[in-house]
Amino acid sequence: MRFVRFIKGDDSVYGILEGENVIELSGSIFGAFEKTDNRYKLSEVELDIPVEPRTFYAAGLNYQTHKDKMSAAIGMDAGASDAPDIGYRANNALAPHNSPVIIPADATDKVNYEGELVVVIGKKVKNLTPENAMDAIFGYTIGNDISERNWQKSDKTMWRSKNTDTFKPMGPWIETDVSLDDMTTIVRLNGEVQIRFATNDMITGIVPFLVRMTKYLTLYPGDVIWMGTEGDAPNLLNGDVVDVEITGIGTLKNTVIREE
């Protein structure tokens, strides 16, 4: 099932996407919900980010080639630990499908995309096991982890490099039915394929992350976990269009604007 979140007046509401039709819902997608009588065409609604997470988690350096290239490029000792230590991103940076990524005027040229699978949590859980970890997942969406590589080196934290407003496009919707091992992530820049990789070919998979995280922390419905990306990427220029497609979910598309 595909859950879209779209703007209606001053609020955002959920709907189920069936083909090109959106059926508005009442209630909570993480609890009880019902279909309303309101119907829209997908092309008529303005999509919002598919969920506002209570906590926004992100795995770093979780695909082998990306880890190797980033270690070299930004001088991080990426090989120091293979333990799945989760990181964080900030809600201010989230931006919906079809909205612009705005690069501040003082950013350097080294701004890259990162196409990522996003896990959306559906239940309040702690102490998950390898056997029950997947039951905590509500569905999946797509993220583009826009990163300013020089700020990533110079700042003590990744606050500017990763969390500048609009640097975290997420969407277009949440898909609940996927086959992880059959999925491919395809990133296109201005329509041309830049990279294609097996979505589930992570160094640390979803289950080990969930098990280790929930030994120490409680996950809540709507929390998101961005699972990392593969490869490296060219520098983004004003007017570039980035599509992150994950087969079985959809395509997240955003246009880059560089402030003058």
Place this chain on the structure above:
Amino acid sequence: MRFVRFIKGDDSVYGILEGENVIELSGSIFGAFEKTDNRYKLSEVELDIPVEPRTFYAAGLNYQTHKDKMSAAIGMDAGASDAPDIGYRANNALAPHNSPVIIPADATDKVNYEGELVVVIGKKVKNLTPENAMDAIFGYTIGNDISERNWQKSDKTMWRSKNTDTFKPMGPWIETDVSLDDMTTIVRLNGEVQIRFATNDMITGIVPFLVRMTKYLTLYPGDVIWMGTEGDAPNLLNGDVVDVEITGIGTLKNTVIREE
């Protein structure tokens, strides 16, 4: 004015604290609100965290003695940058006044408190200036940034060291009327004063942080910024009681439980 948030049935609601009396509110404390006819004694209500932030920001190493001691203790190059690079904490770790801090069984002995001033944002703001930055602030509360120092060294991020469930007590309430330069932070362990410092004696003050942060990111009503702590602290033991008092706000009190 003092705003308390307390548990009522399955929800948490706001009230105004006048002396020992709580007057329940309707509406939003960040927008329009009204007093209801419901009155309680403070001693009768169970306090919740005073706000659930959209994003949970934290300044690191922002008082001189703490910065020097931490640099030595955990081998961080704390002197590398004096730029105010904001960090992040996670909402799962928040815990109210009078609730237990639960230290996991596999934590080492090196678990410390950090008494901190917490800024609560009241408006949606970007590009603040030195002249208008303070207008973005709704009020102030108190935080205790519980930290496991060995995990802080070993993990790639601070996810376990700082964000284990219950490691971020915050409260007891939000005070809107303070005189920053007159405030003193006093931390007591089992009733004995451990440290006393001028709350506003930060390396980077609130205004420069707000100005630099909002050059890149939008702050939202309810966002919190923890401003850092001074000095160092003894290792916390099972049964310890930590009081963080900030004069003009109140006292945040939590008891430590070490899991077996």
